[in-house]
Amino acid sequence: MSSIPANAPARGRRLRLPSLKLVIALVFLGALLAGGWIWLRGSSLVAVEQVKVTGAGGSDSAEIRSTLASVARDMTTLNVDRAALQESVARFPIVRSLQVTTDFPHAMKIRVIKRRPVAVLVGAGVPVAIASDGVLLRGERTPGLPAVTAKVPYGAQRITGGQALEQVRLLAGAPDHLLRRVTAVSASPAGYTVRIAGYPELRFGPAERLASKWAAASRILGDPSVAGASYVDLRIPERPAVGPASGEGEGFVP
Numbered sequence: 001m002s003s004i005p006a007n008a009p010a011r012g013r014r015l016r017l018p019s020l021k022l023v024i025a026l027v028f029l030g031a032l033l034a035g036g037w038i039w040l041r042g043s044s045l046v047a048v049e050q051v052k053v054t055g056a057g058g059s060d061s062a063e064i065r066s067t068l069a070s071v072a073r074d075m076t077t078l079n080v081d082r083a084a085l086q087e088s089v090a091r092f093p094i095v096r097s098l099q100v101t102t103d104f105p106h107a108m109k110i111r112v113i114k115r116r117p118v119a120v121l122v123g124a125g126v127p128v129a130i131a132s133d134g135v136l137l138r139g140e141r142t143p144g145l146p147a148v149t150a151k152v153p154y155g156a157q158r159i160t161g162g163q164a165l166e167q168v169r170l171l172a173g174a175p176d177h178l179l180r181r182v183t184a185v186s187a188s189p190a191g192y193t194v195r196i197a198g199y200p201e202l203r204f205g206p207a208e209r210l211a212s213k214w215a216a217a218s219r220i221l222g223d224p225s226v227a228g229a230s231y232v233d234l235r236i237p238e239r240p241a242v243g244p245a246s247g248e249g250e251g252f253v254p
Helices: 020-041 060-070 083-088 163-170 210-221
Strands: 049-053 095-103 107-114 117-122 128-131 147-149 182-190 191-197 201-205 231-233
Touching: 020 191, 049 060, 060 083, 060 107, 083 095, 117 163, 147 163, 163 182, 163 191, 163 210, 210 231
Parallel strands: 049 107, 117 147, 201 231
Antiparallel strands: 095 107, 117 128, 182 191, 191 201
């Protein structure tokens, strides 16, 4: 009679598959949970009832708030249609985007991110504020904004190109405390020059690397030692040059 060695491998055991009843039960439970979730997302149990809208300043602020609140109340805190909210205020050019948060079960907060007016369009009838992306902000206040001259078609919603749009993009990089003091923007074959009340003129050159050029301008104009200078050459922002006061030579700012 032969014997099986002690170290012989044991025969593998067959894996027991779940029973058909168990599979059916799991499928049914999954469908039930999915259906319950879908029902809850649209249920009045989580309907939006309190809406708080912030950031909607300007001439259309009241209408923007009421529009957003009305659309939001057709939603639930578990099923927010951000595209529908954005579309509802698309007719207000001052609105750039929305930030939406919910507070379960019934509250929604909407923060309006506005376009920043950086210039005022003249030469086309009534002066109109212009945003940093060239969108025309009709009805928005324009006091203190620098002027940009351009002709746009009747009913146009934005400036789409050319020198005027380059000037707007240049002004968009200016800090607020300098933007409100800009008196003129001029163009020449050498590029753009910005004149600011109480400061040397800023020679930007081509409308490129504008963030670096404005950063250099802010640093230099905040230095009392440049008082009386005639200009600041920002064409190479890493090495700006300060134009001389009367009788002095040009110098580079370290």
